[in-house]
Amino acid sequence: MAxxxxxxxxxxxxxxxxxxxxxxxxxxxxxxxxxxxxYVRFHAMQSLVTFxxxxxxxxxxxxxxxxxxxxxxxxxxxxxxxxxLLMFKAYQGELYKLPYAGDxxxxxxSKMKKSNQRDNHNQ
Numbered sequence: 683m684a685x686x687x688x689x690x691x692x693x694x695x696x697x698x699x700x701x702x703x704x705x706x707x708x709x710x711x712x713x714x715x716x717x718x719x720x721y722v723r724f725h726a727m728q729s730l731v732t733f734x735x736x737x738x739x740x741x742x743x744x745x746x747x748x749x750x751x752x753x754x755x756x757x758x759x760x761x762x763x764x765x766x767l768l769m770f771k772a773y774q775g776e777l778y779k780l781p782y783a784g785d786x787x788x789x790x791x792s793k794m795k796k797s798n799q800r801d802n803h804n805q
Contacts, residue, residue, distance in 0.1 A: 689716045698725040698772035702765060705733035720791070725772050727787035732768070732780060736761045 688697045698721060701712045709730030716722045736757055744754040764780070771778035779785065 686719075688719050688722055694719055694721050695773050695775045697722045699769045701726040701729045702733075702769045702772060705761075705765065706730045706737060709733065721777065723791055724777060724787060725768075727791050728780065728784055729768070731787050731790075732764060732783045733761065735783070736764075 686694055688694050690697055697712070697716070697719070701708055701722065702725065706729060709726045709728075712722060712726035713730060716726060740754045740757050740761075743750045743757065746753075768778065768780075779788070
């Protein structure tokens with residue numbers, strides 16, 4: 683992941699950090715904006731996968747009275763810790779992969795890359 687150029691023209695570590703700032707929302711934004719930098723794309727996809735999953739879990743579990751509210755609160759605390767950790771690691775230039783979410787993000791990016799290569803080859 684030696685690419686340094688980014689769509690915003692800023693340091694790739696800063697752009698990777700920005701992928702996490704608004705959770706899954708900025709994950710989607712940077713996934714669509716950043717077409718070349720694999721480091722930033724990985725962090726955008728991991729942000730999308732991680733924080734969209736936590737968001738959905740929080741919403742669904744939150745419908746369960748009392749116990750669901752407690753679990754939802756704990757998931758929110760976990761989300762805050764992950765958010766800070768992932769922003770810190772991204773800014774340090776570390777390709778920090780969460781278990782499951784990081785692997786899933788890599789798989790999805792690999793599929794997207796193959797699909798794009800296939801589309802470019804067919805044109």
